[in-house]
Amino acid sequence: MSTYLDYLDENALPLMWCPGCGDGTILKALLGAFATLGLKRENTVVVTGIGCWGKADDYIRTNAIHGTHGRALAVATGVKAFRPGLTVVALMGDGDCATIGGNHFIHAARRNIGVTAIVANNLNYGMTGGQFSGTTPVGSRTSTSPFGHTENPFDLCRLAEAAGANFVARTTAYHFKQMGQLMVEALQEPGFSLVEVVSPCPTYFGRFNKQGSASEMWRSLKERARAVGPGGTEAPAEAGSLEAPPDDGPDAPILTGRLVSRHKPSFAERYAAVQATAARAGEGAEPDAR
Amino acid sequence: MxxxxxxxxxxxxxxxxxxxxxxxxxxxxxxxxxxxxxxxxxxxxxxxxxxxxxxxxxxxxxxxxxxxxxxxxxxxxxxxxxxxxxxxxxxxxxxxxxxxxxxxxxxxxxxxxxxxxxxxxxxxxxxxxxxxxxxxxxxxxxxxxxxxxxxxxxxxxxxxxxxxxxxxxxxxxxxxxxxxxxxxxxxLEIWDRPRPAGDPADYRPYRPGPDGVPPLGTFGGPYVFHVTSSMHDERGVSANDAKTAAASVARLVGKVSRNAQWLPRPEVVRSGGGGEGGTGAGRPVLIVAFGSSARAARQTMLDHPDHPLTLFRPRTLWPFPEAELSALVDGHAAVVVAEMNTGQLVGEIERITAGRRAVGLAWRSDGEIITPEEIWAAVRRTLGGDGR
Amino acid sequence: MLAEAKPRGARWEGVLAGEGGQGLVVAGIILGEAAVLEGLYAVQCQWVFGSAARGSLSRSEVVVGPEEIAFPRVLKAGVLLALTPAALTRHLGMLGPGALVIVDSDHVPDTGDVPPDADVRPLPILRTAAGLGLARSTNVFALGALVALTGVVRPENVEEALRRRFGVKAEPNLRAFRAGADLAAGG
Structure with a gap:
């Protein structure tokens, strides 16, 4: 029986992240999910972009590509499209996934490529000093919205659902057990899967918005979570239950759990059928569109 | 077949x-x-x-x-x-x-x-x-x-x-x-990437082989590896020190320059007894052109068979075949570059020519192909001392 | 690395122009394919003037020669085939001395602007092709006339190119090619 330690590069410790950050907890949950599934290191590829959570590959002993800002899903798509048998995981923050990489995010979901996106959403750009991102709530103070943020945030889960992802889930860094369960499910999904982990950034977002100490931020995650999926205290999610809460400010409730689970064919399934058709047709046979 | x-x-x-x-x-x-x-x-x-x-x-x-x-x-x-x-x-x-x-x-x-x-x-x-x-x-x-x-x-x-x-x-x-x-x-001769050998535990994705190029594993194969866009050491682990950075950049650039013999060589075509000892009338001119512009230059040579002309046509533009071009310069009275832009390659040719000969330019930047007549006009102009 | 340039060989340059959809781009390609089958060298380029795939002015340029073609575009056209008035007027400036100008006599009635040294051959190309039930092969019909009038390639090589391109559907194209040649020959 393997444990998360089998996937952790202990030589790279200690973790680089600030005290009170959620990234270390998310890393442990992810590596624990690898262990639960008994993933082979050789057959697992972690792809990261740029950002605090995008540095997580430094601690992981699977194959990895640390790429460019926002492009993790596009790199991951290349890996998965060419070798569908590999388990491919993209680790992104809200800057990477929801902001500079937003186009890749919606198209990866639409394409239903079998990549698992683990998004650490801390509502701002932690690595570069706390600027606002595509998920920063209206009114929030960040280092580039000193008078309060004027733009609306993305709801990543609703975005993924609308774009066509097979599996969509949300949890928080506080809900370690739920996070691990959802990651295990996501990693087994043949199509596109998203686990959004709402995570605290006490260094910037919390400080700028007077959310108190790190422990107060973690307590807030606990209190604001409303589990709607399996293991939750409320009724399971139904179609359309992703309605945003009326107030989506920094104190709004966080709907957690498995929010979408459906079984549309993945990119790999459909493309394998194309390859089979093309191979039968053989050289020289022109498809109808030509 | x-x-x-x-x-x-x-x-x-x-x-x-x-x-x-x-x-x-x-x-x-x-x-x-x-x-x-x-x-x-x-x-x-x-x-x-x-x-x-x-x-x-x-x-x-x-x-x-x-x-x-x-x-x-x-x-x-x-x-x-x-x-x-x-x-x-x-x-x-x-x-x-x-x-x-x-x-x-x-x-x-x-x-x-x-x-x-x-x-x-x-x-x-x-x-x-x-x-x-x-x-x-x-x-x-x-x-x-x-x-x-x-x-x-x-x-x-x-x-x-x-x-x-x-x-x-x-x-x-x-x-x-x-x-x-x-x-x-x-x-066809087909080359594949260098592959790692030996114990997977010892594999380093950025440890160069004898020609400066590191063997590359394959995701899903026995060699587990980590690559990164950040400056890194041989293991692919981020490394920010100046020594590592200097060595990494030098190796990245050097792995191409030290293996330049692998690159496709330029074509050199002479007409009218082009070059030193040319038998044709007029002073020999070296034309440098690539791609479609080289087709126009070849036509210029066909249209003026009695003037000694040499076409230097790189097949590899970068890194530019500098030594081959440089060796030809002295045997010609002038150099003319033909390109479909306002003059990008000509700067490189001037650098290589290093003032030994006048360098003229035939250029076009209007979406139309450069013509043999335009190149010939540049040849005449450059020989007359007005290359640009 | 060194090659001695050969003197310029006989270079045949033709322009086939008409409306997008008339298939003259394909006619130019078939001419090039026939030249290659004959052991010659050939280059074909094409233009459509305007964004619509059909109806805009379209031009196919073909250069044929016994040696490698240096410049890939027509410098001075020896032959112009024009099926519309615009196809004629747009390309008058490309004509070389004594060029052969083949026009559709119904659709291009006015050839007054053609230089006097040109050899103008008005032929009822579209009407004749349609009358034979070969309207869809007008391009190959016109190619038949052009090849008969110029001798740029041997007809059997065009027919082989048609068979290779159209396979089981080659028959109407072969008929069109021969009928176009007959029209040019006055038959």
Whole structure:
């Protein structure tokens, strides 16, 4: 029986992240999910972009590509499209996934490529000093919205659902057990899967918005979570239950759990059928569109 | 089987890619390169390969990097606007040392420009388009036959050097059909990336082999590895110290320059007894031209058979075959560069010529092919002391 | 690395122009294919002026020669085939001395602007092809006339190119090619 330690590069410790950050907890949950599934290191590829959570590959002993800002899903798509048998995981923050990489995010979901996106959403750009991102709530103070943020945030889960992802889930860094369960499910999904982990950034977002100490931020995650999926205290999610809460400010409730689970064919399934058709047709046979 | 065919340049590129073993294409359609994407979508799946149309050229280039690390011979085709978007992840490919091929069927810019018309104005972008110090390898076909053969060479170089390689075609070559000699695939020399050997626990994805190129594992194979866009040590672990950075950049640039013997050599054609001891009338002139412009230069030579002219036609534009050109300069009275831009290559030629001879320029930047008459006029002008 | 340039060989340059959809781009390609089958060298380029795939002015340029073609574009056209008035007027400037100008006599009635040294051959190409039930092969019909009048390639090589391109659907194209040649010969 393997444990998360089998996937952790202990030589790279200690973790680089600030005290009170959620990234270390998310890393442990992810590596624990690898262990639960008994993933082979050789057959697992972690792809990261740029950002605090995008540095997580430094601690992981699977194959990895640390790429460019926002492009993790596009790199991951290349890996998965060419070798569908590999388990491919993209680790992104809200800057990477929801902001500079937003186009890749919606198209990866639409394409239903079998990549698992683990998004650490801390509502701002932690690595570069706390600027606002595509998920920063209206009114929030960040280092580039000193008078309060004027733009609306993305709801990543609703975005993924609308774009066509097979599996969509949300949890928080506080809900370690739920996070691990959802990651295990996501990693087994043949199509596109998203686990959004709402995570605290006490260094910037919390400080700028007077959310108190790190422990107060973690307590807030606990209190604001409303589990709607399996293991939750409320009724399971139904179609359309992703309605945003009326107030989506920094104190709004966080709907957690498995929010979408459906079984549309993945990119790999459909493309394998194309390859089979093309191979039968053989050289020289022109498809109808030509 | 070797065959003589009447093929479009873009078709020949695709044939060359398949013959070289390409099995992954990620791209975004753009005139005048789209035939390559269309043919790839048709031909790759039947070979067990994958064609994927990405959401943009940023993603296309990123996907090439991913597929290359998963073992694919990967390529894309684009034109100026798409090439601009690819620059970011061309840098990624350089840094993680991902073998891949980018075909740029050049069109007239800037921006959308003359979307259906040719230019040769992306050559400095190919050299320096992505930020930071980096090597660049760019091949420049001048015929449909070379669209095939230099695409094969591009894959070979990408693999053996572990770096992105560009094929700079243009709208004229891409869309024209001509008689092309396509060799037997079995007869082609195909190079594959260096592979790791030994204990997987000892594998270092950035430890160079004897030629400066690190062997590359394959995701899903026994060698587990980590590559990164950040400055790194041999293990692929981020390393920010100056010594590592200096050594890394030197190796990245050096692995191309030290293996320059692998690059396709230039063609030199003489007419009218061109060069030293020429028998033709008039003082000998060295013409430097590549791609479609070289076709016009050849016509200039045919149209003026009694004037000693030498055509120096690089097949590898970057790194430029500097020594070969330099050796020819002294045997000529003047040098003329012909290019379809306002003068990009000419600066490099002036640097190599180093004031030994006057350097003239025949240029055109209006989306039309440069003509033999324009090149001849530049020859006369330069001999008369007014090259530009 | 060194090659001695050969003197300029006989270079045949033709322009086939008409409306997008008339198939003259394909006619130019078939001419090039026939030249290659004959052991000659050939280059073909094409233009469509305007964004619409059909209806815009379209031009196919073909250069044929016994040696490798250096410049891939027409410098001075020896032959112009024009099926519409625009196809004629747009390309008058490309004509070389003593060029052969083949026009559709119904659709291009006015050839007054053609230089006096040109050899103008008005032929009822579209009408004759349609009358034979070969309207869809008008391009190949016109190619038949052009090849008969110029002798740029041997007819059997065009027929072989048609068979290779159209396979089982080659028959109407072969008929069109021969009928076009007959029209040019005055038969």
């Amino acid at each position: 070797a065959r003589t065919a009447f093929l479009q340049g873009n078709e020949a590129v695709l044939e060359g890619a398949l013959a070289a073993g390409a099995r992954f294409y990620a791209g975004y359609p753009i005139t005048p390169s789209s035939e390559i994407a269309e043919l790839a979508s048709w031909r790759l799946p039947g070979l067990g390969g994958v064609f994927i149309q990405m959401e943009d050229e940023i993603a296309s280039m990123a996907a090439l990097v991913g597929a290359a690390m998963a073992g694919a011979k990967a390529f894309t085709a684009t034109s100026g606007p798409g090439f601009s978007l690819m620059q970011e992840n061309i840098g990624l490919a350089v840094m993680v040392e991902a073998p891949c091929v980018v075909i740029n069927v050049m069109r007239s810019g800037p921006s959308t420009g003359l979307a259906t018309k040719p230019a040769q104005a992306d050559i400095m972008q190919a050299r320096w388009g992505t930020h930071g110090d980096h090597p660049a390898v760019a091949l420049v076909p001048s015929s449909v036959s070379e669209c095939f053969s230099l695409t094969v060479a591009a894959f070979n170089l990408a693999e053996r050097l572990r770096t992105p390689v560009f094929v700079l075609s243009d709208e004229i070559l891409g869309h024209m059909r001509e008689r092309a000699d396509i060799p037997d695939t079995e007869a």
